[in-house]
Amino acid sequence: MALLDIRHLTIDLKTPNGYVRMIDNVNLTLEKGEICGLVGESGSGKSLIIKVICGMERDDWIIKADRFRFDNVELLKLSRYQRRKLIKDDISMILQKPRESLDPSETIGKQLIRCIRFTGKWWKYIGWKKKKAIELLHRVGIKDHNSIMNSYPIDLTNGEAQKVMIAMAVANKPRLLVADEPTTMMEPTTELQIYRLLSSMNKNLGTSILLASNDILGIHKWVDSFNILYCGQNVEIGAKEQVMANPYHPYTSALLHSVPDFSQPLPFKGKLNSLKGATPTLSHIYAGCRMGRRCPFAQKQCIVKPPLHRIKQREFACYYPLNFQGNKQLQQIQSTPIFTNE
Structure with a gap:
């Protein structure tokens, strides 16, 4: 049984021109003991999904699933x-x-100690939390x-503040640990240390x-599977080895060749x-496949949103997938005309 199971999640955001569907029927499954990479460029909706999972949504959001x-x-x-x-x-x-999550009126020590839940014997309470806080700070570098x-x-730099937040999260x-780009603005050595810490938590x-x-x-060494988003839509889901070696969606291929x-x-x-x-803004979200105007393989068929095809533990949403040896069902969908002359 999956630890986190989300099916057909939609999130409508309020804009001056009315509500806009930012997250459009997104699926997300996370098994127990798994590290899943939620990948997409800025504006793909990763942070929105994470906020809903952690109960941080706003009152004017319309959330359905x-x-x-x-x-x-x-x-x-x-x-x-x-x-x-x-x-x-x-x-x-x-x-x-x-920085936006830390209380500016209290010291870091008080905030970190408050986050720690006491699990020892009652006679060890005095000084136990402070020792635990020091240990957590050492673990994050x-x-x-x-x-x-x-x-x-x-008084902290951005990197130090991020390390403190990680210490609070793993205390x-x-x-389930939800990490929204945890190594932003960190030097490579510290970034490696943080990923090793998360990996050790997962294994131990x-x-x-x-x-x-x-x-x-940057994260493919540490994850077990990928869930790739583009502008609030699933484009590809699969195990790490399969996605890295044989991407089906043009957006996945573009991400892999961007460096x-x-x-x-x-x-x-x-x-x-x-x-x-x-990536289109909220006021210019396209109908159908939202990557259609940027995709070098887009055709007339793409003005209708492609369904999420599931083939051998792989899922992708594209009418014209790359590196894909034909499937009868997929070929039938591709051959269905979009416009009919009456």
Whole structure:
């Protein structure tokens, strides 16, 4: 049984011109003990999905889903108190902007100690939380713990604030850890240390991790599967090895080839591999496949949203997939005319 099971999630956001469907029938499944990479460029809807999972949605959002279960509990049917209690005990989140999540009026030490749940014997209570806080800071790469614990959020760099947020998130060993680009603005050595920490939690404690990132090549060593989004739509879902070796969707292929191959000399003033255009804004979301205007393989068929095809544990939403040896059902869908002359 999956730990997190989401089916046909839709999120409508309020704009000056009315409600716009930003998240359009997204599916997401996370097995127990799995690390799933939620990948997509900025504006793909990763943070919106994460906020809904962690109960941080706004009152004016319209959220619907055929299934939104955490450990077989339907989250959207719980009251706010019940959902908050469940999330507090079993789900932790690493936010993308740590400074906005820290209390500017309290020291880091007080905030970190408050997040730690006491699990020892009652006679060990005095000083136990402080020792645990120091241990957590060391685990995330902070050596000078005295300076950090006596500092206020304004005194920290962006990297230090992110490390503190990670320490708070992993303090109580959650069953599900949701990380929204946890290594933003970190140096490569610290980034590697953070990924190793998350990986060790997954292996030693069985923590399931949903890792959101826009760098598919940067996280592929640490995840078990990929769920790739484009502008609020699923484009491809599958195991890491299969997606990396044989991408079906043109957007997945573009992400994999977006980083230059520095093992070979680059031509002088050579063009980098990138998709033309940009992700559409809320006021300019297209009908059908939302990548249609940027896709080099788009045809008339793409003005209708492609269904999510499932073939051998792989899912993709494209009428003209790459690296795909024909399927009768898919060929039948492709041959169906969109327009009819009456």
